[in-house]
Amino acid sequence: MPLHVPPAPAPALRSVRTALGSPTAVREARTPSLKSAQTPLSPELPLPVHVLEHVPPDGGAPRTRLTGWRFLIKAGDRAVAAxxxxxxxxxxxxxxxxxxxxxxxxxxxxxxAESLTTPYQPRLLSVPGLYMLTLWLHGDITADAASGLLAPGDLLVPLAPAPPGIAAHRPHRVADLLPVLTLRLSPAPLLKSA
Structure with missing residues (x-):
């Protein structure tokens, strides 16, 4: 079933298009593929980027916030940068x-995700404390892309490179992966010296 990609805010798309048209922005970027592209470049497939800010240890609802929109930059039919x-x-x-x-x-x-039978709204979820990025497949395809509520049935697909012990490209229900993230993000208990 196709993914339901939310539209990016027009000013976000406009800012990326303007940067693509700026020789200075492209020349100063650390992206050799943008500098050497022989075909026109276009920003496509906008994905809202959320950051996981807090996972309550008591199993409460995690807090996320929208920080940006990421676009795949295509040259012809292949992505060369973001x-x-x-x-x-x-x-x-x-x-x-x-x-x-x-x-x-x-x-x-x-x-x-395109091959799944359930429709999803694709987003990106960054977990800074683990240096982890996931494709977040949100089950409410009509939701505002800026809303950051993780539903227990949503899927998280860790992107490679994933942290040790978490398989990349394997979909996990939020309800299953969240306890693992909570454990890894929790501070280690202080050991008392004798």
Whole structure:
């Protein structure tokens, strides 16, 4: 079943398009593929980027917040980089272009998600405390992409490279993966010296 990709805010898309049209922004980016592209570049497949801010140890609802929109930058039919717009006090602004393993991993996870029988709204969820990025498949396809409520039945697909002990590209229900994340994000107990 196809994914229901939410539309990005027009100013976020406009900021990335403007940066793609700026020789300075492209030249200063650490993205060789953008500099060497022989075909026109276009920002496609917008994904809202949420950050996991707090996982209550008592099993309460985790808190996330929207921090940006990520676009796959395509040259022809292949993604060569990603561009991100971030939310600032003045609205949406271009943040940066990048390449790296999360680009191919995101594309793979999206292809895998397209083959699922349940419709989902794709998002990205960053877990900074674990240096982890997941494709978040939200079950409410009509939800506002800025809302950050993780539902127990939503799926999280860790992108490669994933933290040790967490399999990349394997979908996990939020209710199953959240306890693992909670345990890993909890501070280690202090040992008393004798």
């Amino acid at each position: 561009g991100e717009a971030m939310l600032t006090p003045d609205g949406w602004a271009f943040s940066h272009f990048f390449e790296g393993p999360y680009l191919a991993s995101t594309e793979l996870a999206l292809r895998q």
